């Protein structure tokens with residue numbers, strides 16, 4: 406059964422609720438508390454915090470980003486850690502007070518255009534189901550749609566920075582460079598949508614890059630906007 410625990414974030418003295426299947430970082434970001442973070446999968450150590458009280462499961466934290474002696478000292482990586490009780494953490498939070506923090510939220514988006522802008526780089530425009538408020542320098546985590554007939558046990562997601570200004574809240578632009586063999590690039594964005602071949606779904610892809618995709622195009626993406634201040638970019 407999924408339980409909910411209280412996470413108190415010091416030195417802010419703020420409390421958020423966190424499910425027992427949710428990372429501490431996710432709970433904080435979704436409640437408008439920005440914690441330093443970068444990789445979000447336990448390898449960079451940017452998010453490291455101290456657990457002052459309570460128990461956590463370190464999840465997929467890597468042994469080099471969170472060493473054994475640090476675990477013994479009560480450190481954890483909130484991007485991977487989930488609470489096992491009510492907890493109190495202390496984070497090194499240094500946010501520009503004048504900057505508005507937008508809580509993480511989930512959106513559904515539809516790819517409306519893909520065009521080449523440079524060798525192995527495409528400009529992808531995604532229209533979201535509602536306004537996305539963000540600061541310059543923020544990014545989206547985009548869930549890569551499965552290919553036709555593909556079943557996945559785990560979601561595949563990638564993060565890309567918005568290339569459009571925050572005043573454009575419904576059409577988000579991303580400039581995405583191809584990664585050879587990449588699930589999001591070779592497996593999706595560069596897999597026929599802009600080169601005249603059929604998309605994986607069997608839908609007719611545009612014959613030229615930059616052509617508007619039909620709104621029923623299956624390449625829809627669920628997105629979230631992790632808060633990121635200019636300090637963390």
Ligand code: FES
Pocket residue numbers: 441442443444445446447448449450451452453470482483484485
């Ligand atoms: S954000 Fe990189 S280890 Fe947590």
